[in-house]
Amino acid sequence: MDLLGSIMNSMDKPPSLSENEKILLKKRKQELERRQNEEKEKLKRFKDRVESKLISHFQDQNNMNLKFDPMDKVCRSIVHELAESCGLLSFAFGIDGVDRYIRIYRKDHPPCEDELAARRRGEPWNEEIRHRLIEKRKLELEEEREASTNKKQKKFIPNSNYKDKYAHLIGQDAALKAAKKTETNKSYGFVPSENKKDVRSIEQTMADIKAKKQLKLNSTEPIESSTNLPP
Known part of the structure; x- marks a missing residue:
């Protein structure tokens, strides 16, 4: 502390302001x-x-x-x-x-958002401009709907005729026949019940099969026993 005090005392004090400087x-x-x-x-x-x-x-x-x-x-x-x-x-x-x-x-x-966007771009804005934009959007919406409708109604047209693709290989007549639309035979694989010869029920059919098996076993038993007899 004494050393610090001596250092502080040895330092020059800031110059004091003159009266003119204070004023x-x-x-x-x-x-x-x-x-x-x-x-x-x-x-x-x-x-x-x-x-x-x-x-x-x-x-x-x-x-x-x-x-x-x-x-x-x-x-x-x-x-x-x-x-x-x-x-x-x-x-x-x-x-x-x-x-x-x-x-x-x-x-x-x-x-509206259109007005804010226009004023931010520094463009003029009034009721006439607002109505013009509304009509423009209505027209654009109608055009989009019309284009969407036309796109749905438009039929697919192939770039080439299918029968002409193979005409040089199998001839014009054969290609024409091959290109014809085929229809599935709906009756294929189905047999009407009135045309079936076997009109038995499933239970009756199973019972008949079981009886045939039993009859076959009974008919083979004597043969098997006869083979065990001495000569």
């Missing part, structure tokens, strides 16, 4: 405070003016939106905040630092 520093501080107060007062007046404009404009039910002139980021944030507090929608368009502006809308009449 100049005080004036600069006062000027800064004055500018800050002026900026606050300016923003307050701007806020009051915008709020009054929003209320008076949207009191008329025929007014659906309101456009503001391009402004800086601080002023835009104030407009967005006031629009939200008044129950309105706010959107910013344009390039920041160049021509970015705000447009306010009623919540019950918000902008």
Whole structure:
């Protein structure tokens, strides 16, 4: 501690300000405070003016939106905040630092996606353009439906005739016969019950087979026993 104290005491103290420098520093501080107060007062007046404009404009039910002139980021944030507090929608368009502006809308009449896209591209927008886009979409939808219907109804047409493909191999007449559509014989493999000779039931058939087997066994038993007799 003694060493540290001796080092601190040996260091040169910062030069003290002269009276003129103190007065100049005080004036600069006062000027800064004055500018800050002026900026606050300016923003307050701007806020009051915008709020009054929003209320008076949207009191008329025929007014659906309101456009503001391009402004800086601080002023835009104030407009967005006031629009939200008044129950309105706010959107910013344009390039920041160049021509970015705000447009306010009623919540019950918000902008459509087409309008937002057009304004973001810097293109004009009005009711005539909106109706023109609606009619264009209707026409495109009808064309798609018509094209889909025609595609379903269109029959397949082969690129070549099937009978001509083999005409050079087996002749024109034979190829024509080979290309004819064949139909399956639906009666193939089926025998009507009235044409069957055996009209016995399954149970009766099984019983007859069993009886035949038993008869065959009985007929072979004497032969087998006779072979065991001495000569």
